[in-house]
Amino acid sequence: MVDTSGSHSNPLAQSQGMTRRQVWGIAVLVIAAVLIWMVFAQWPDWLNSILISKKAFLSAILNGLTLAGLYFLVASGFTLVFGLMRNVNLAHGSLYLLGAYIGYEFAEWTGYWLIGVAAGFIILAVVGLVMQILVFRRLEGDDLRQTLVTIGISVVAADLMLAYWGGTTYQILTPGWLSGAIKLPVVTAVRSNGTEVFLVYPFYRLVVLLSAIVIGIGLWLLINRTRIGSMIRAGVDDRDMLSASGVNVHFVFAIVFALGAGLAGLAGVVGGSALSVAPGEDVRYLLASLVVVIVGGMGSITGAAIGALIIGLAEQIGLVYFPTYGVVLTFVIMVVTLAIRPHGIMGRSM
Amino acid sequence: MTDLTLNPTRNRLQSQNWIEKAGIGHILLALFLLIYPAMASDFFLTQIGGYSLVLGMIALSLMLLAGYGGMVSLAQITVAGAAGYVVAIFGENNSGVYGFGWPWWIYGPLAIMIASMMSALIGWIAVRTEGIYTIMITLAVATACFYFAQQNYALFNGFPGYNGLRAPEFFGVYWRDPVPFYYLCLANAVVAYVAVLYGARSTFGLTLQAIRDNQRRMRAIGFNVTAHKVFAWWLAGLIAGAAGILLVWFNGRISPGTIAVGPSINILVIAIIGGLRHPIGPFLGAVIVVLMQTFAIDLVGAERFNTLIGLVFLVIVFISPDGILGLWERFKPQEGRDNWRSFKKAANKSENQGRNA
Structure with missing residues (x-):
């Protein structure tokens, strides 16, 4: 420090x-x-031979950035909830998956993708609110039991979702104005006849990245520039003093939990449109948020952004260059971070 | 006054015979477990008895860490799975990958060794942080190991894993037959149980519990907190590793599904339902969960078993943080009745108090 x-x-x-x-x-x-x-630049041959090709490398980077955006959306809620309530919500992956399914249902029903996104956010925020009021408020101050309860909830939720939506894979269809690919002003190769080949990338993925950045900035402003944000920050630092100075801590908790769960649901719809919705995704995104906040530091939005960036890039680069050992790379990053900074890059000791 | 209270205790300890030392509850339990094969069918012997003991051992390794060390780990099935993979790679399998065909008395100890080293490694990573972080880090490790085992074909044979693992035959017995397998599991479980029970009262066990209660103070006194914790992880790895070998002999196969997040949560559920106060808790929890697993089909159908077990788990966490053992503690009429000696001790104490007053 x-x-x-x-x-x-x-x-x-x-x-x-x-x-x-x-x-x-x-x-x-x-x-x-x-x-x-x-x-x-146009790559010399030796660089191409090391990194396969410029196209592969740049695609990996772009995919990594997109994935980082998605991870940030999921992990920011997780880290906010932990920072304020010391509550490791291991049902966060389930919230993501539930959001994705709800988004799918609403998008199919109404035909508007944006309504699906909004429904994912709002319904999951309500679910988060209910969880906070019915479950966590009753077990306040008992970290371990709260965490155990979230594990139980995730087990039940995964099973019930499997019962209702079955084991098939869903794909949330993006509207026409978001689909398709665009040419980026980056030359990946030059053909023998002199024409330049531009990098083509799915437009929707860039939108995911952009929306993650926008939401990230919004969260940062909310936390650092508003009154409720200052309450949240004060709560992260010292919950008891915040309560003693006359703030309704439970109200702040409820807002943060609703926001965190809503973000997970939103990420579910956005991610379910970019990738797919299937049982088992909850574990994948739970792992992602765990690693992101372990690397980035608990309770810090900036940390979540940094962690998401590192993990997203590492995962995609690993996927391209050493396919079966990609997970190990993520794991090594986590271990190295813990060895150097046990509380994460932006974390503080609690 | 000190003489009055100390001397009778010492005399009683010396005059105790082995029945009193072990406790009447343990003896009845041991008798029941020994004659259990006489009254149980093969199904009850292996699928319920043997399987419960194996799961109970894995949960016992978690209980050792969580109950005495305050470190709730979700990676115990990963450690057991590591032992299982060692068995598959160095023993025999019919998946056509590796399977060096080493004899059991080489790959067995090797598997336990590798599992315990892995456990110590996970512990070394996890003890850098404390409290609730441990659960997160071990869950992250367990999940990462699962995905790695699933993606990696060179070492773990990817999604299908290894099939056709056979328990060894020696002393003229095929150890996967119902009765021998049951006794093999029982012997292992008893060794692990007694070791944990007595280890908890050893200097190391007491130090570990003191570290759980106040880490900072123990560090100030001059104990190497990290070394004690990592050693506890290593010990837990020994138990989980032994259980892992039994598990692959039981299943005859090991695949990433064995070490997935579901099974790892299952181990935690077993330990919590049983209770983390006493080493008997995990075995109790294992019996309950295995019985539920077997008979839930009649109750809710095979499909929705996870909902049922999840709800039971939630109820237990809500009403009794110490699991079934905690319920028992709460409802038994007076303190210290679960074991004959403490009952006598309590009687003795009240007698002494009466005399002193």
Whole structure:
């Protein structure tokens, strides 16, 4: 915590030419320059031979970013709920899957995809509210039992969803204005006759990424710029003092839980449109949110964004370059993070 | 006054015979378990008896970590599965991948060793954080291992896993036959149970419980908290590893489905339903869950078993955090009646108190 602003805490460092912050700045600039070069330049043969092809590499990066957006949507709710209530909601994956199914039903019923998205958010927010009021308020202050209850809920929920929707895979259809592919202004190869081949990418995935960024910024503003946000932050730091200063903590809890569950439901619809909806997805996204918040740090929106970025990219790059060991890469990242910073990159000790 | 209270205790400890030491409850239980094969059919012997003991052992390794160490792990089935995969790879299988055909007395200890090392490794990762984080990290580890085993064909043979694993034959007995398998499981379970029961009263066991209660204070006194916790994980890995071998002999196969998230939660459910206070809890929970698994088909149909077990689990968590054992503690008329010696001790204590007053 102290040494993040190296130049101030260590005056000796200035006499050695460069401060720690300057070194980091230069490193970031160099990496950014290399990345920009890799995106826009035409690749020499040796680079192609290492990274298969420019198209494969850039697709992996873009897929990674999209997936990171999705992971961020799922994990931000998880991390908010944990930060405030110390409640590890292991039913979060079930909320994601339920949101996806509900989005599917509403989109089929009304024919409007956006209504499906809204329904996923609103209904899951209500479900989250009910869970908070009926279950977690009764077990307040008992972390372990709360977590055990969420495990029980996830078991029951997974089974009931299987009973109702069956084992088939659903695909939420995106509307016409979102589907199709667009050409990105990036040249992946030059044909022998001199025509340039541009990178083509599904438009919808870019929309997912964009909406994740928008929602992320919105959350950041909500947390850092509004009154309810300041209550949430105060609650993360010291729940008892917040309650003692006259704030209705249960109200704040209910809002945060509804928001977290709603985001999971929204992510379910958005993710179910990009990928697919099937039993077992709940575990996949629960694992994703767990790893994202372990890496990024519990209770921090910025941490969730950083963690999602790292995990999403690692997963997709791993998928392309070492297919059967992709999970190991995720795992190694988690272990290394825990070894260096036990509370995650942006986490603080509680 | 100290003489008055100390001397009788010491004398009584010395004069105790082995029946009093073991406790009347244990002896009755042991007798029942020993003659159980005489009255049970093959189905009840293997599918209920043997299977409960195996699951109970895996849950016991969780109870050891959670009850004495305060570390609730969801990766115990992963550790057991690691032992299972070692058996499949170094023993014999008919999946056509690996299967070196080593004898059981080499691959058995090897499997337990590798499982315990893996458990220690998971523990070493998990103890870097504390409290509720442990559950998350072990769940993440378990899920990652599941996906890895499913995707990796080079080592784990991917989705199908390994089939055709046979229990060994030695001393002229095929150890997967109902009666030998039951006694094999029983012997292992008893060893693990007694080890945990007595280990909990050893210096290490008491230190571990003290660390659970106040980690910071123990660190200040000068104990190496991390080393104690990791060692507890290693011990839990021994039990889970042994159970893992029995599990693959029981199933005859190992696949990623064995170590999926469902089974790993199942182990936690067993331990919680039974209770984390005493090593008998996990076995109790295992019997209940296995019986439910078997007979729920008549009740709710085979399809909705998970709903039933999930609801039972929720009810238990809500009404009795210490599981069935906690219910028993709550409803028995007076303290210390579950075991003959503590009953006598309680009687003795009240007598002493009367005398001193």
